[in-house]
Amino acid sequence: MSVSTIELSVSTIEALDSLKIFPDEEYGKIIERLTTLFYEEQKLTSEEWSWIQKSEEEYNSGDTYSLEEVRQRLGDK
Numbered sequence: 001m002s003v004s005t006i007e008l009s010v011s012t013i014e015a016l017d018s019l020k021i022f023p024d025e026e027y028g029k030i031i032e033r034l035t036t037l038f039y040e041e042q043k044l045t046s047e048e049w050s051w052i053q054k055s056e057e058e059y060n061s062g063d064t065y066s067l068e069e070v071r072q073r074l075g076d077k
Helices: 009-017 027-041 047-059 069-073
Strands: none
Touching: 009 027
């Protein structure tokens, strides 16, 4: 594996820090994870993207249910 040095802004470093799964996780591993997620997202169909966007809109508008509300609606107490 080759190693490179790159220059990152403070805001990028802070963003990467917030994405760490564990405190000592290396930035390279975080970037690998983000890259994998990016390419996986590219495989979504337009229908899947539409469903995701609708879900985000519902969440942002507060049109959601708590876990307790879902349990009550499904009759699972």
